[in-house]
Structure formats: C-alpha cells, structure tokens
Amino acid sequence: MKTMTCKELGGACDQKLSAESWDEMVTTMTKHVMEKHPDVAKEMEKMHNEDPQKWGKEMKPKWEATSND
C-alpha cells in the first residue's frame, strides 16, 4: 500500500490517498478530483484529450518513488 497526497498527484489539497497499485491510485485520484475539485477534473480531462500519456508520465515516477506504507 502506498500513500500520496492529492497535491502530489496534480490536485489541489493535502488529502492523503492510498492504493495498492498505480492503476488503483489513478482510479482513486480520478474519483477524488471529480468529487472535490471539478475545476481540476476539467483541466485533467483537457490534458488527457491533448495527450493521454501526459499525466501518467508525470505522476507515475512519483508513485514509484514513494515507499510502501
């Protein structure tokens, strides 16, 4: 299990998000952003439409650098 903050993942608050895998973290973060930061969600959607790889390319190394709880 790894824990990262919303902010580390490109979000807007310091809420801690935990997941067992990167895929799960993407799902968790997406859900969190859609619930709490609709404006950030819109930005991420725009980024995804322009370059679907971009967010993951920036955020996945941070996930990998985070140690297990």
Ligand SMILES: [Zn+2]
């Ligand atoms: Zn947040």
